[in-house]
Amino acid sequence: MGNYYHTNAIYRYLDENPHPLFKFPKGNIWALIYGDKNTFHPKVLILAAGVKADEPLSNSYYEMYALLNQISHRSGVPFVTILFRTDVTQITEVAMAKRDGNFANIPLPELAKKLQSFHLEMNRNPTKKAINSESSSAYMNWQRGNLGNRMIAVDIDMFKISSQDVIERFYELKRSYFTLNQWRPFLADYNNFRVVSKLAQMSDIQFDIVYNRKTKNPCFDDPSQVRVFHVHYDQDIVISDGRCMTIHDFMND
Numbered sequence: 001m002g003n004y005y006h007t008n009a010i011y012r013y014l015d016e017n018p019h020p021l022f023k024f025p026k027g028n029i030w031a032l033i034y035g036d037k038n039t040f041h042p043k044v045l046i047l048a049a050g051v052k053a054d055e056p057l058s059n060s061y062y063e064m065y066a067l068l069n070q071i072s073h074r075s076g077v078p079f080v081t082i083l084f085r086t087d088v089t090q091i092t093e094v095a096m097a098k099r100d101g102n103f104a105n106i107p108l109p110e111l112a113k114k115l116q117s118f119h120l121e122m123n124r125n126p127t128k129k130a131i132n133s134e135s136s137s138a139y140m141n142w143q144r145g146n147l148g149n150r151m152i153a154v155d156i157d158m159f160k161i162s163s164q165d166v167i168e169r170f171y172e173l174k175r176s177y178f179t180l181n182q183w184r185p186f187l188a189d190y191n192n193f194r195v196v197s198k199l200a201q202m203s204d205i206q207f208d209i210v211y212n213r214k215t216k217n218p219c220f221d222d223p224s225q226v227r228v229f230h231v232h233y234d235q236d237i238v239i240s241d242g243r244c245m246t247i248h249d250f251m252n253d
Helices: 009-016 059-075 108-116 138-146 187-203 247-251
Strands: 029-036 042-051 079-085 093-097 104-107 151-155 158-161 167-176 206-215 225-234 236-239 243-246
Touching: 009 206, 029 059, 029 187, 042 059, 042 138, 042 187, 059 079, 059 167, 059 187, 079 138, 093 108, 104 108, 151 187, 167 187, 187 206, 187 225, 187 236, 225 247, 243 247
Parallel strands: 042 079, 167 206
Antiparallel strands: 029 042, 029 151, 079 093, 093 104, 158 167, 206 225, 225 236, 225 243
C-alpha cells in the first residue's frame, strides 16, 4: 500500500535543514482534532498512525504522541491513539489506546461507538469502506464515511517547541499559485481554523497559518519566502494581515 506522507516545500526544507524546535508528522501519521461544527469546540485529539505487522512504531510516532499528550494535558481535551494496518487492502479493526497507552483491538463498528462517547456525531449509514489505496489510507477513508455532518476533522501540520520541549505554536501550512501579497486564507477553511484556534486558546499556544507560493511554469514549490498570519479566537477567529519573511527568518522568529 502507498505511503501517504505528502510532502511540501516547508517539510522538504526542514528535512534538508533540520531545526530542533520544529516538528511535523512523518510517514503515515496524522495529528488530528475532531471538533463540533456548531460550537467549533474540540472534542478529542487523535493520533492516527498506519503500521505494518511486526514493525516497530517510528520515532515520529513517539514524537507526535508526546506533543498531543502535552496538548491534552494543557487543554483538557481527551486524547486517544488509533493504529491501523497499511499492509493489507482493507481493515476491519484498529488498535486503540487512551492516555494510559494500553492498546485494545476494536472492530470498526465499535470504534464508531467509542468515538461517540466523546460527543461526536457519527453517520448511521457509513458510506466508505476502510480500504487502503494509493491516494488515501484506510483510516482516512473510514473517517470520511463515518464522521457525521456536524463534525470537523482537521490536522495540525507542524509544531514549534521551546528548548524545554514546551509547545509554543502550531501551524497550518498552505500553498497556492497566488503571490505572497495576493493570498489570503480562504473562507471555506474558516471552520477548520475556528476549531484549531479554539484548541490553541485552551492550550495557551499560538496558532499561525504559513503560506508559500508554488508556480506552474516551471513547476516549483518555493519555500524561500513565506507569509505568516497570526490567528486568535475572540468571539470568532481574528486573522492578522500577515507578514512576509524569508524561510530563514521564519525559522528563527
